[in-house]
Amino acid sequence: MAEDSFTPVTYSPEERNKIRAQIDSGTKQLSCPRCEGKLEVEGPITVPTATRPYYRVSCKPCRRMAFLS
Numbered sequence: 001m002a003e004d005s006f007t008p009v010t011y012s013p014e015e016r017n018k019i020r021a022q023i024d025s026g027t028k029q030l031s032c033p034r035c036e037g038k039l040e041v042e043g044p045i046t047v048p049t050a051t052r053p054y055y056r057v058s059c060k061p062c063r064r065m066a067f068l069s
């Protein structure tokens with residue numbers, strides 16, 4: 001079966017902080033801290049043990065993703 005070869009790598013802590021700052025700012029359109037392209041966002045995802053909703057963001061050109069609250 002031909003599965004797409006998107007194998008995400010996680011963002012660095014510094015990059016995650018930049019993405020989280022964008023989420024906190026309430027912006028609808030998140031941009032990738034590496035390429036400044038459009039980040040794809042999934043969420044908010046409710047995690048039972050978490051106090052904040054989680055978001056899964058990914059950038060296909062960079063093959064990076066992050067799962068953060």
Ligand SMILES: [Zn+2]
Nearest residue numbers: 032035059062
């Ligand atoms: Zn990117």
